[in-house]
Amino acid sequence: MGLLRVMMSPKLQLLALLAFAVAMFFLENQIQKLEESRGKLERAIARHEVREIEQRHTQDGLRERDAAAAAGGEDDLVIIYNRVPKTASTSFTNIAYDLCGRNRYHVLHINTTKNNPVMSIQDQVRFVKNVTEWREMKPAFYHGHVSFLDFTKFGVKRKPIYINVIRDPIERLVSYYYFLRFGDDYRPGLRRRKQGDKKTFDECVSAGGSDCAPEKLWLQIPFFCGHYSECWNVGSQWALDQAKYNLVNEYMLVGVTEELEDFVMMLEAALPRFFKGATDLYKTGKKSHLRKTSEKKPPTKESIAKLQQSAIWKMENEFYEFALEQFQFVRAHAVREKDGELYLLAQNFFYEKIYPKN
Numbered sequence: 001m002g003l004l005r006v007m008m009s010p011k012l013q014l015l016a017l018l019a020f021a022v023a024m025f026f027l028e029n030q031i032q033k034l035e036e037s038r039g040k041l042e043r044a045i046a047r048h049e050v051r052e053i054e055q056r057h058t059q060d061g062l063r064e065r066d067a068a069a070a071a072g073g074e075d076d077l078v079i080i081y082n083r084v085p086k087t088a089s090t091s092f093t094n095i096a097y098d099l100c101g102r103n104r105y106h107v108l109h110i111n112t113t114k115n116n117p118v119m120s121i122q123d124q125v126r127f128v129k130n131v132t133e134w135r136e137m138k139p140a141f142y143h144g145h146v147s148f149l150d151f152t153k154f155g156v157k158r159k160p161i162y163i164n165v166i167r168d169p170i171e172r173l174v175s176y177y178y179f180l181r182f183g184d185d186y187r188p189g190l191r192r193r194k195q196g197d198k199k200t201f202d203e204c205v206s207a208g209g210s211d212c213a214p215e216k217l218w219l220q221i222p223f224f225c226g227h228y229s230e231c232w233n234v235g236s237q238w239a240l241d242q243a244k245y246n247l248v249n250e251y252m253l254v255g256v257t258e259e260l261e262d263f264v265m266m267l268e269a270a271l272p273r274f275f276k277g278a279t280d281l282y283k284t285g286k287k288s289h290l291r292k293t294s295e296k297k298p299p300t301k302e303s304i305a306k307l308q309q310s311a312i313w314k315m316e317n318e319f320y321e322f323a324l325e326q327f328q329f330v331r332a333h334a335v336r337e338k339d340g341e342l343y344l345l346a347q348n349f350f351y352e353k354i355y356p357k358n
Contacts, residue, residue, distance in 0.1 A: 074139065074273045077105075078131055078160040081143040084223050085115075086175040087167040088257045089143075095264065095278050096141050098285065103276055106137045110144025117147040118227055128154045141274060148226040148246055162250055163267065164224070166323050167257040169217045169316040170299070170307055177201050177211055178296040205303040214310035221319050224251075240315050244322055253330065254323050262342060263327070266334050269344045 081096075083089035093107075100107045110127075112119070119127060128151055131142065142160075151159045167175075181197050204212035218234045224243035225231030231239045247254055253270065255263025264282045268275040307313050335342045 076158075077139045077271075077273060079141045079271070079274060080131070080160045080162050081141065082117075082146045082148055082162065082164060082223060083143055084164065084166055084172070084220050085145055086172050086179060087165045088260055089165060092165060092260065092264070093143050095281055095285070096143070096274070098281055099275065099277060100141070103274060105139040105141060105274055107141045107143070108137065110142055110146050112144065112146060115145050117145055117223060118232070119146065119149070124149060124227065125154065128156060131160055132156055132158070139273060147223050147231065148250065150226060150250070161252050161271075163253050163255075164251060165255045165257055165260065165263060166220050166320060169220065169313060169320055170304055171257075172220070173212065173217055173307075174201050174299055175296060176216075177204065180211070182296075200297055201299050202297075202303045205299070205306055212307075214307060214312040217307070217310075217312050217316045219316075221316060224319070235312055235315065237315075240319055243319055247323055248326065253327075255327055256320075256324050259327070259331075262331055262335070265342060265344065266331065269334065 081089075081093070083093065096107050127149070131140070132151075134140075148162065166172075178201070199207075199209070201212055203209075210216075215234050221239050221243045222231040224246050225239045226242070226246065228239075228242070230236050231242065233239065253263070253266060255266075261279070261282055264275070265279045268278045308317075333345075335344055337343075
């Protein structure tokens with residue numbers, strides 16, 4: 001290079017230095033542009049990755065929301081009607097059977113051995129698992145002579161909806177007494193356990209018979225109390241208190257036999273997914289009063305007064321009056337009567353002052 005400088009004239013050396021400087025400037029400029037382009041590319045890649053992550057999170061959120069909506073939607077509903085014997089339960093259940101095809105849900109009868117209302121612990125686990133996980137059967141309406149079962153004890157997040165109907169305790173016992181002897185018009189040919197016994201209810205009370213004893217009144221309280229041993233101790237104050245607690249806190253609606261039509265109407269308003277058309281069916285359908293006990297004779301005032309002297313009747317009647325008062329309270333806020341007909345109240349709330357504004 002030194003030799004080259006000697007051989008080159010000063011003018012040429014100056015030109016060479018200028019050319020070299022221009023080339024270096026050009027290269028540095030290109031390198032700077034490449035650096036800027038690389039920075040832009042890296043930022044673009046980063047933004048794209050962020051968008052992908054956000055999209056994945058959004059999609060996952062939507063899937064989770066859809067799954068939650070599906071799990072919590074109307075097609076996931078389960079109703080349990082743990083029916084008390086001789087409270088018009090067959091008449092009401094037949095409405096559910098008549099509507100299940102039209103309203104697209106399943107009806108399942110819980111048939112326990114010898115109609116035992118208390119399940120073993122292993123059957124409780126099986127039943128809870130069936131009710132909560134048997135998706136092919138949802139939405140579902142389960143019914144059977146089973147005492148209340150607390151699903152929260154088994155770690156279930158979403159509990160079924162409990163409904164029930166109860167009856168004046170003496171009227172229920174009288175109906176059951178004659179049912180065991182004469183059956184009903186639902187299956188008139190079926191031989192009943194006490195068939196052949198012609199003794200009237202009044203004669204049974206007068207003679208102090210076991211089938212009409214006050215202890216036989218103890219049924220609606222334990223059905224609502226549940227699967228605790230104390231529930232089935234006749235005359236237990238704890239059982240009565242627990243039954244009241246469950247009725248208010250665990251049951252969506254409890255009706256009374258004497259006002260069954262009102263019960264049906266309110267269920268149709270609250271749960272149309274199951275009971276749409278139930279009121280008309282009850283009024284006009286052939287099965288609305290399908291099951292009637294045969295040969296039933298009303299008890300005399302003397303027989304009623306004798307039963308009412310017992311502490312057991314007083315407790316069962318207290319529970320019935322409690323349920324009746326609660327039912328009438330719910331009804332008063334749901335329907336109005338006009339010209340002898342009941343009409344459901346329209347929606348009585350709305351939303352306002354919704355923020356932020358879009």
